[in-house]
Amino acid sequence: MRAAFELFTVQGYEGTTVDDITAAAGVSRRTFFRYFPSKEDVIFPDHDSVLDRVRWYLGASANTEPVFAVAEAARLIFESFVATPEQTLARYRLTREVAVLRDREVASVARYERVLSDYLRSRLPKTSEAALAAHVAAASFVAAHNQVLREWLRSGGATDPHPALDVALTTVADLITPLIARSSRQSSQSTV
Amino acid sequence: MRAAFELFTVQGYEGTTVDDITAAAGVSRRTFFRYFPSKEDVIFPDHDSVLDRVRWYLGASANTEPVFAVAEAARLIFESFVATPEQTLARYRLTREVAVLRDREVASVARYERVLSDYLRSRLPKTSEAALAAHVAAASFVAAHNQVLREWLRSGGATDPHPALDVALTTVADLITPLIARSSRQSSQSTV
DNA sequence: TGATGTCTGTCACTCAGTGCCACTATGGTT
DNA sequence: AACCATAGTGGCACTGAGTGACAGACATCA
Numbered sequence: 262m263r264a265a266f267e268l269f270t271v272q273g274y275e276g277t278t279v280d281d282i283t284a285a286a287g288v289s290r291r292t293f294f295r296y297f298p299s300k301e302d303v304i305f306p307d308h309d310s311v312l313d314r315v316r317w318y319l320g321a322s323a324n325t326e327p328v329f330a331v332a333e334a335a336r337l338i339f340e341s342f343v344a345t346p347e348q349t350l351a352r353y354r355l356t357r358e359v360a361v362l363r364d365r366e367v368a369s370v371a372r373y374e375r376v377l378s379d380y381l382r383s384r385l386p387k388t389s390e391a392a393l394a395a396h397v398a399a400a401s402f403v404a405a406h407n408q409v410l411r412e413w414l415r416s417g418g419a420t421d422p423h424p425a426l427d428v429a430l431t432t433v434a435d436l437i438t439p440l441i442a443r444s445s446r447q448s449s450q451s452t453v
Numbered sequence: 454m455r456a457a458f459e460l461f462t463v464q465g466y467e468g469t470t471v472d473d474i475t476a477a478a479g480v481s482r483r484t485f486f487r488y489f490p491s492k493e494d495v496i497f498p499d500h501d502s503v504l505d506r507v508r509w510y511l512g513a514s515a516n517t518e519p520v521f522a523v524a525e526a527a528r529l530i531f532e533s534f535v536a537t538p539e540q541t542l543a544r545y546r547l548t549r550e551v552a553v554l555r556d557r558e559v560a561s562v563a564r565y566e567r568v569l570s571d572y573l574r575s576r577l578p579k580t581s582e583a584a585l586a587a588h589v590a591a592a593s594f595v596a597a598h599n600q601v602l603r604e605w606l607r608s609g610g611a612t613d614p615h616p617a618l619d620v621a622l623t624t625v626a627d628l629i630t631p632l633i634a635r636s637s638r639q640s641s642q643s644t645v
Numbered sequence: 646t647g648a649t650g651t652c653t654g655t656c657a658c659t660c661a662g663t664g665c666c667a668c669t670a671t672g673g674t675t
Numbered sequence: 676a677a678c679c680a681t682a683g684t685g686g687c688a689c690t691g692a693g694t695g696a697c698a699g700a701c702a703t704c705a
Contacts, residue, residue, distance in 0.1 A: 278691065364556060364559075397628070401593055470661085482662095
C-alpha cells in the first residue's frame, strides 16, 4: 500500500502499473491480487470494515431514537476518515483527479447511505411515505457528512472538523426529525 | 446496443465479451470502441446528454425560485428515464445484478446531484451554512427522485409514476425551502 | 520423519481498451 | 474522367488488469 501510494503520487494512478507496485514492494504480481481484488482497492482498504462497524452499531441501536442513531452512524463514518488523516488526504487528492477512483469513492458512499436508509426503513412503518422519508433522511445525513469532510480535506486537514460536523448533523437532524415523526404517525393515522 | 442488451440478458454481463457483441452486431471490435468508450457505456448511452440538458435548464433559470428550479431539474431527469421504459427497465435489471454497472449508475446519479448542488450554491451566499444547505437540498431531491424511480421500476413500469413524483418532490420542497431561506438570510444577517 | 496448512511465486490465459495503418465509399472539384 | 478530401470501417499488434492451476518454501504438530 505504501509503495502504491508513493508511485501514484509521483507517476499518477493510470501511469502506474501493478507490476510497478509489486516491483517496488518486492512481491509478486500474483500476491498483490491475493490481497487486493483490484488495483483500485489498494486505495480503499478499510471501507468494508467501516461498513460492518456501522451495520453493527445500527443493529445494536434498536431502542434509541432512529434519527439520533443515524446521526451517530454518520459520525462513526466520519471518525473513520479523520482517524487516519494522511491516508485520507492522499486518497482525497487521488480521487479528485482520477475519475475511476472518484466513481469508486462515490459508490462506497452510496453503500453507506444504503445502510442508513435500510435501518431507517426497518424502524418506520412500511408505507411509501416512510420509505421516502427514510431515503431523504439518509441522503441528507450523508450529504452533511460529505460536505464537512470535503471542507476539512480542502483545508488540508489542519483544523478540527468536529465543531462543523456537530453543526451540520444537528442542522440535518432538526430538519429531518419532523419528517420522520410525520411518516411514523402516518400508519397510526390510517388505523384511526 | 440491441445486440448487447440481448446477449446481456441471456448470458449475463460478465459472461458476454465485446467480441460476442460485435459478432452479433456484425461489426468489428474496433468499431465498437469507436462508439462506446467502454463496454459499460453500451448500457448508459444518454446520461451525458441528459446531464447537459439539466445544466442548460438550470443555466436558464437564474431568475426562478432556486428550490423550484432544482425540483424541476429533478423532474427533467426523471422524465428522461420514463421516456424509454423498456430500456430503463432492462438497465435496471442489469444494474441490480452486476456490481460494476450499479457503481456506474450511482456515479452518474452523483453527477446529477453535483450539478444541482452547484446550481444552488451559485444562487446562495458563499457561507458554509449555505453550502451545507445546498448539498443537503440536492441530495434530498435526488433521493426523492431515486425513490420514486425505484418504486416504479420495481412495479415493472406498469403504473403512472407522476403522481408519486409530485408528492415526493413537493414533500422535499416543503422540507427544504425553509432551510434554503434561512441560509440565504444568513448573509444579510451578518451585515446587520 | 512425515503430514498438514498457509503463503508465495511462476506461468499461461482471457479480455478490455488503444494506437496505427490500410481500405472503401461518397461527394465535390477541376 | 481523373483527382482529392473525408468519414467510416476493419485488421493487427500491443499493453495492462485480473484469474486459474500448479509447485515450492516454511512453520507447526504429531
